[in-house]
Amino acid sequence: MFQIALIVIGIIIVLIVLISLADNLIQIEAKKTGIDTEQTNMSLWPRISSLAKAQGPSELSNFNFHKLKKGHNIKITGQATGEVVDGNVTRFAVRPTNFRGIAPIPKMMVEVGAEVKAGDPLFFDKKNPDIFYVAPVSGEVIEINRGAKRAISEVVILADKQQKYKAFDIPNLNEASRIELIEFLKTTGFLGNIIQRPFGTVADPSIDPRDIFISAFDTGPLAPDSELIINGRYSEINKGIEVLSKLTSGNVYFSCHSSQAELAKQISNAEVNIFEGPHPTGNVGIQIHHIRPIKGSDVVWTLSLKELINLGNLFNAGELKQEQIVAVGGQVQNPKYIRTFKGASIGELLNGQINSNNMRIIAGDILTGEKVEMNQYLNGYDDQITVIKEGDYYEAFGWLLPLKPRPSVSGTFPNFLFPDHEFEVDTNTHGERRAFVVTGQYEKMLPMDIYPQHLMKAILTGNIERMEGLGINELLEEDIAVAEFACSSKQPLQALLREGLDYLKEQV
Amino acid sequence: MGLLNFFKKIEPDKKKRPFLHTLFDGFFTIAYSPNSVTSNGVHVRDGMDLKRTMIHVVLAMQLCYLFGTYNVGHQHFLALGEYPGFLEGFHLKLVHGLIKLLPIFIVANVVGLAIEFYFAYKKGHGIEEGFLVSGALIPLIMPPDIPMWILALSVIFAVVIGKEAFGGTGMNIWNVALLSRVFVFFAYPTTIAGDEVWVSGFEKISAGNNPEYGWAHGLFNKLFEWADLASFNSASAIVDGFTGATPLALASKGGWGAVTDVYTTAQMWWGAIPGSIGETSKPLIIIGALILLATGIASWRIMLSMLLGAITMAWLLNAWGATPFMEVPWQYQFYMGSFFFAMAFMATDPVTASSTNTGKWIYGFLIGFIGMIVRVINPAYPEGWMLAILFLNTFAPLIDHYVIESNMKKRLQNA
Numbered sequence: 062m063f064q065i066a067l068i069v070i071g072i073i074i075v076l077i078v079l080i081s082l083a084d085n086l087i088q089i090e091a092k093k094t095g096i097d098t099e100q101t102n103m104s105l106w107p108r109i110s111s112l113a114k115a116q117g118p119s120e121l122s123n124f125n126f127h128k129l130k131k132g133h134n135i136k137i138t139g140q141a142t143g144e145v146v147d148g149n150v151t152r153f154a155v156r157p158t159n160f161r162g163i164a165p166i167p168k169m170m171v172e173v174g175a176e177v178k179a180g181d182p183l184f185f186d187k188k189n190p191d192i193f194y195v196a197p198v199s200g201e202v203i204e205i206n207r208g209a210k211r212a213i214s215e216v217v218i219l220a221d222k223q224q225k226y227k228a229f230d231i232p233n234l235n236e237a238s239r240i241e242l243i244e245f246l247k248t249t250g251f252l253g254n255i256i257q258r259p260f261g262t263v264a265d266p267s268i269d270p271r272d273i274f275i276s277a278f279d280t281g282p283l284a285p286d287s288e289l290i291i292n293g294r295y296s297e298i299n300k301g302i303e304v305l306s307k308l309t310s311g312n313v314y315f316s317c318h319s320s321q322a323e324l325a326k327q328i329s330n331a332e333v334n335i336f337e338g339p340h341p342t343g344n345v346g347i348q349i350h351h352i353r354p355i356k357g358s359d360v361v362w363t364l365s366l367k368e369l370i371n372l373g374n375l376f377n378a379g380e381l382k383q384e385q386i387v388a389v390g391g392q393v394q395n396p397k398y399i400r401t402f403k404g405a406s407i408g409e410l411l412n413g414q415i416n417s418n419n420m421r422i423i424a425g426d427i428l429t430g431e432k433v434e435m436n437q438y439l440n441g442y443d444d445q446i447t448v449i450k451e452g453d454y455y456e457a458f459g460w461l462l463p464l465k466p467r468p469s470v471s472g473t474f475p476n477f478l479f480p481d482h483e484f485e486v487d488t489n490t491h492g493e494r495r496a497f498v499v500t501g502q503y504e505k506m507l508p509m510d511i512y513p514q515h516l517m518k519a520i521l522t523g524n525i526e527r528m529e530g531l532g533i534n535e536l537l538e539e540d541i542a543v544a545e546f547a548c549s550s551k552q553p554l555q556a557l558l559r560e561g562l563d564y565l566k567e568q569v
Numbered sequence: 570m571g572l573l574n575f576f577k578k579i580e581p582d583k584k585k586r587p588f589l590h591t592l593f594d595g596f597f598t599i600a601y602s603p604n605s606v607t608s609n610g611v612h613v614r615d616g617m618d619l620k621r622t623m624i625h626v627v628l629a630m631q632l633c634y635l636f637g638t639y640n641v642g643h644q645h646f647l648a649l650g651e652y653p654g655f656l657e658g659f660h661l662k663l664v665h666g667l668i669k670l671l672p673i674f675i676v677a678n679v680v681g682l683a684i685e686f687y688f689a690y691k692k693g694h695g696i697e698e699g700f701l702v703s704g705a706l707i708p709l710i711m712p713p714d715i716p717m718w719i720l721a722l723s724v725i726f727a728v729v730i731g732k733e734a735f736g737g738t739g740m741n742i743w744n745v746a747l748l749s750r751v752f753v754f755f756a757y758p759t760t761i762a763g764d765e766v767w768v769s770g771f772e773k774i775s776a777g778n779n780p781e782y783g784w785a786h787g788l789f790n791k792l793f794e795w796a797d798l799a800s801f802n803s804a805s806a807i808v809d810g811f812t813g814a815t816p817l818a819l820a821s822k823g824g825w826g827a828v829t830d831v832y833t834t835a836q837m838w839w840g841a842i843p844g845s846i847g848e849t850s851k852p853l854i855i856i857g858a859l860i861l862l863a864t865g866i867a868s869w870r871i872m873l874s875m876l877l878g879a880i881t882m883a884w885l886l887n888a889w890g891a892t893p894f895m896e897v898p899w900q901y902q903f904y905m906g907s908f909f910f911a912m913a914f915m916a917t918d919p920v921t922a923s924s925t926n927t928g929k930w931i932y933g934f935l936i937g938f939i940g941m942i943v944r945v946i947n948p949a950y951p952e953g954w955m956l957a958i959l960f961l962n963t964f965a966p967l968i969d970h971y972v973i974e975s976n977m978k979k980r981l982q983n984a
Binding site for chain 2: 135137354356357421423427428429430432447449451452453454455456457460461463467468471472473474486487488489490491492493495496497498499500501504510512515527530531532538542545546547548549550551553554555
């Protein structure tokens with residue numbers, strides 16, 4: 062036994078010596094022929110740096126590459142496909158309740174019956190009277206609906222056939238100061254599109270954000286293809302970045318997926334990072350954590366890709382064209398892309414698409430979206446509608462022997478055998494709420510150096526120091542949505558996190 | 570759908586009969602997944618819930634149940650010197666095993682579930698599945714001849730003091746199954762320690778003693794006589810030289826030589842040796858462990874680090890070599906005792922283990938490390954996993970605390 066081990070070790074040593082010799086000869090030859098051995102690996106051994114660090118596609122080698130492994134892509138049926146069609150939606154609404162952080166009852170600037178142009182102010186925040194919230198389309202204000210406690214729930218506009226845009230006096234980017242630019246953005250209502258972290262409120266113009274982050278892709282279930290949103294509008298994107306870079310004393314970070322090489326190469330004025338990985342990799346919060354995490358009293362702004370293009374268009378063309386694409390997907394007749402404006406009517410977007418009455422309509426995706434009715438409207442941030450069946454049925458021994466396939470991260474389902482299967486999901490909870498039992502489950506679904514379960518417990522006990530220490534400032538609901546999906550104790554993580562954020566905001 | 574309608578018809582009123590309703594709800598949710606739908610947050614939930622998690626742990630230990638039952642009978646007849654072949658006297662061994670195991674299983678589960686139901690009703694929430702696993706584990710870690718009243722007491726202690734006092738499933742600090750065993754261990758040591766207790770069916774293990782058969786054996790004897798099969802013979806006696814000592818007991822006295830005088834390594838590996846009911850067969854436990862690992866239910870970090878910890882300590886003890894037991898070659902330590910059972914089913918309990926991944930490495934390693942020390946150095950009781958796991962259960966929150974603190978420090982420092 063011992064002799065055999067000696068012989069094996071001897072053979073290995075001889076092999077290593079031989080390979081090293083060959084390796085040296087190659088290096089000498091490479092020097093002779095003038096190949097730069099610093100840049101290209103001319104050795105037979107892999108470089109330690111290349112082993113330790115994930116490598117992106119070679120064409121993107123001059124950008125920072127982040128390969129994330131944690132998370133899970135929930136594959137469901139009904140991805141929108143095909144050409145973008147015109148929606149011909151007639152009713153649009155602005156919903157004050159969607160803008161987190163503004164006073165509950167905004168001051169109205171228009172009345173029912175008023176004619177507005179796209180970009181005309183509709184109301185302002187009583188806390189910040191100079192920040193306007195504007196009409197997405199031109200037309201007639203036909204309803205101002207109020208909800209609980211007389212708070213204004215939506216301002217509805219009947220759109221004109223031919224859109225009219227308010228003419229803005231565009232500041233000259235080369236000369237304008239930050240303050241002038243902010244004053245201009247206040248009047249255009251654009252600040253409401255910028256989300257401020259921590260807390261996920263609308264941007265506070267009195268704050269100079271540390272950095273501004275943009276994610277150019279969405280990894281969520283049935284998310285619209287970002288190529289359709291971009292549609293070759295690189296000049297708008299770059300213009301938008303130029304504007305943003307004037308708003309911060311820090312950097313503008315632009316994150317692309319590794320498949321968006323074309324886009325990454327077009328970007329100027331921003332630091333480009335390349336990401337790859339399952340959902341929630343596309344979430345800007347996850348990307349911030351890997352680029353430059355939010356620490357201490359840092360405040361950063363984030364902006365969606367479609368708003369970046371709208372911002373660029375505002376400065377290029379001088380009009381606030383709040384156009385967007387909506388992916389109508391899920392269990393609908395015909396999943397498709399619709400071109401429309403922000404705040405479009407759900408009923409009109411889903412016209413003829415639903416043939417059962419026991420369906421749930423979700424503005425947004427199945428993880429973070431909001432349950433809505435046909436007579437409601439999309440909020441400004443959404444770019445998809447998902448329709449799925451309600452799951453209000455009893456299932457015999459459903460916990461033990463499920464008959465219908467369902468998405469799961471658990472190895473107890475044979476799902477790993479069918480990695481590309483698209484599930485027809487419903488809203489059944491598949492079990493009852495329990496205390497936290499299983500550990501390590503959330504960590505697998507959140508590609509951040511954060512302990513979500515301990516953070517949740519800190520929130521439940523109201524321990525502020527621990528909440529901050531465990532990174533609550535780096536998180537918004539969307540980031541832990543996959544963990545909530547996977548939770549076998551059926552805990553409402555997003556609601557808990559929001560509770561913690563609200564509590565924290567109140568205290569500091 | 571007929572069954573569903575039947576259930577809906579007999580559903581007791583929640584306000585008028587809260588206890589009955591709790592009971593009904595417990596059974597109803599086993600038969601049918603509830604029709605609840607997501608309300609806020611995610612709209613679609615993973616198919617995995619706690620019931621499914623727990624049942625997979627129970628499924629993973631079914632082979633241990635099968636083998637354990639049969640082995641109880643096998644050991645009984647080995648003592649009598651009858652049917653020495655493993656499959657000889659199959660029906661007798663199986664029946665004897667069942668006669669021993671079924672009461673243990675029924676008592677453990679009825680007592681445990683009754684407490685669970687009562688507390689669920691008192692707190693006004695649904696019955697939680699926590700006892701599903703504990704109730705399946707407890708029979709496997711008890712000696713086959715344990716008196717029922719001691720078993721019942723130990724289960725009451727474990728569930729009331731160990732779990733409900735802390736707030737129920739998910740809140741307990743110590744592993745419930747092990748707590749019931751440690752209760753027996755300290756309160757009634759003669760029923761769970763020594764050479765006498767691991768072979769069932771005898772008043773005392775000494776040569777010439779006759780087996781004690783009860784009414785159940787008599788009942789089956791009639792059946793066997795009718796079917797013209799061999800039957801239980803209360804006149805047979807324990808053969809000379811049979812001690813009932815487990816390999817570990819032998820090793821602690823005389824080292825590996827003393828063990829191999831009595832048992833072959835294959836016998837120990839496959840599990841045809843005396844011991845607690847479910848812990849003797851290593852391959853079957855490893856199959857269970859592999860099921861848990863493949864489904865991702867148990868933590869591979871804990872299992873691997875516990876194995877590493879035990880190997881490290883066994884090595885160190887080899888190097889020390891002060892007693893014959895320490896000189897047992899390290900790999901043979903794993904042929905004896907319940908290391909694999911503890912690793913697969915006890916240490917990996919997510920509630921009582923460390924909850925951080927780094928913590929799991931430390932936790933598992935220390936269990937392996939300390940458990941081996943207790944096994945080899947403790948003069949009174951040559952096995953250590955129960956005590957090591959309970960010890961580390963106590964320290965798991967502390968381990969997590971330091972892991973969490975370092976994460977927090979990293980974040981606050983760079984601020």
